[in-house]
Amino acid sequence: MLFARGAWLLVVAVIAGCAVLVGPSAPGGASDQSRAAARDAVPNRVMTWNLCNPCDESNVDRAAEIAKYAPQVIAVQEACQNDVARIREYLENLHGLKYHVEYGTVLRKWSRCGGAPWNPGAYGQALLSAAPMTDFEKVEYADGGSEDRGYMAVTTRVDGRAVRVFNTHLAERRQEEIRADQASALAKVVARHKRTIVLGDFNAVPDAPELSPMWALAEDADPQCHPSPELDCEPTTEWQSKFDYIFLRGYAPLTHHVRQSAYSDHYVVYADLKAK
Template sequence: MPYPDSRGLMLLIRRWRLFVALLAAAVLLGTPTAAAVEPSSPTADASAQAPSAQPNRVATLNVYNPGGRKPDAAADVLAKYRPQVVGLQEVCQTDVWKIRDKLTERTGIEYHAKFEYFNHWWHWSHAWRCGEGRLYGIALLSASPLTEFDSHTYDEGGTERRGYVSAKTLVDGVEVRVFNTHLAQAGQSSERRSQVSELVGEASRHDRAIVLGDFNAEPHYGELAGMWTGFTEADPGCGPVYSAACTVTANASPRRKKFDYVWINNAFQPGPGVTAVDTWSDHDLVFSDVNNVL
């Protein structure tokens, strides 16, 4: 093969230099340095992928059943529907922490919990339902922090001391004071009337308020008249006059009845109604998706 002339040699050198430059660029692009690559934001990635509760879903559940305590079952049903806030009644303190932890484990959502009891620790219901010396009462769980927690024991408790708890948290992205209560049992309408008076007296002081709980009374019972003065039940079929359209929620004698409530003041409007989910308990899980309008 003959040697190239000077012009051919110069052309060959240029081509060789171009080849080397392209090869070097390819190597650099294939292995970027740390300074050349901007790391992705772990905070942004986490927020984009983090699971969340239904932000405007509020629920109530009386968890106890004569068949026994079932914190795993409670966590399972709550994990399925992911309420932002839920009020629990007839619940053992130790079970509240189990439900919270299992709910967080199942959903990846950090739930917060507050518990309160009203009976003395030696009351028979504690020994029977929760074990000797363990506490039994009501609780609030929320997917947002619970602040300014408060509790109140009713003046008229009936056969058991009863009361309410309340706290500030977020519902539909706004701060609201949420109440949870369990009123006196059947046959104690005068006690329930007194309890409603105390509950409404406090709840009506707040611009945004939601009241959850087991009221042991149907909407048209006279003792609930005070609730209708400042609140609306999220079920449009329920009102101060009996209606067969009102969703029943509890296995009460001699038929199923509406005992479990999502009350909202005029800062909120309900969604299409309430959902009542059959559970292991003698009460349904009852929830509504409410919307802030204030």
Template sequence: MKPIPNRFMTWNTNGQGLGTPESIMEQVRRFRPQVVAFQESCQDEVIEAVNRLRQEGLEYRYRRGFSAVHLGCEAGLGTGIIFAEGTSVRAHNRKGYSEDEGWLEARGIQSFTTRIDGQWVRVFNTHLSAPGHERLRQLQARELADVTRPHPRALVLGDLNTRPWIAKVMEPIWSAGFKDVDQFCGPVADRRCNKTLPKTDDAKFDYILHRRVNSGGCRLHTPTEDHRIVISDVTLADVPRPVCTVT
């Protein structure tokens, strides 16, 4: 059993409330992604999951993103990535947003360059400010769009805490040439856009956005009542975006 090449996954695990090493292991084992972007995850839980997966023969490595002190997480709560052994991860970088909510939530952009179908692609993992902080999200979305511009081929994975048609926040992202893997999620509201918070009406917060990269497969999985996992099999081939499967 090996990770599946070019399969990318993003998941807000709600580590302080619902996340466990066992739940992370279960979903990584189930979908075998090449790269996983985590948000709101306990770093110690992700590290423990990676260690156990390696013991089972699934070889992953971990890179820390941004984290904040949290009583529910011994090693901090925040973002991070895991990637299959042998994956090219170059120029790994972390850049904080100019403003966030403060010490309780450390917001920023984790990025690295990897190969997809023989071409270099820049990958970004982020978690924008929480509901109730729209001004901060607007600022952060502009900064996110700006930092992607030097990279013709790019992926953005993460929890943006906003619906795709909220122009005040998302307009810089769409203007930068990104599309979501869910073909119905874009700047115009569409009832077919799959929500990623199953208990909240039309709450599409979790994204895999691509520019000059395509999605050959899209799946949303519901491991808890909080955030759904978003999974995409990315490709540089000229293929139509598929309809997402929801489980």
């Protein structure tokens, strides 16, 4: 019996020693040895993506989707703060892309983000930037519609120039009057800055009247897209509507791309920009 007990203790010691040597397994807790080699984001590339929520998607897959394009700035909507934190972790550990992050939480909701019933997860927008972000601002619209909505803004660098970057998510479809008030409030703030990039899900097609304040200030990164009766705008959703925009002031688009994604009902929208 003493021999058997000694043999068992030896086995336990060997297993524990192996665990120490191997370290945490990726992707849940990638060790320093298993991290991807550091790589740079594309310094003039910006991206917007509605993550889809509630949707049972893996944050590992979401991070891999973002890493395909490696933008300097990423705006995400319908985002749980815990999910964004994990996406950021996977971007660094699995893809070598390091980002700063700011959260534009507008509500805490268990049905969106889980958590304890008395402490539900934070939900809203987020901005990730390879360059540092300053002058963070978060604003909730006076009327969010059927769910709280808002915008967030930071100052960062794109194409080597300082720029005010906004990320927003307007009220859901069939709430045109509420979206009109939200777009008007956002446009008044955007108008204060000569160089801005406004990213987000506006829940409205380009010729919708509620987007008029934004079109009066800025152009979409898609050079073929204008608020005219003869639209030539590439759809950004599974239901073949353009709801996702990259509005520009003080920048010109070099390229514009819409990529379907298996991980959301919205497509990935990104553009390479040149400062004017």
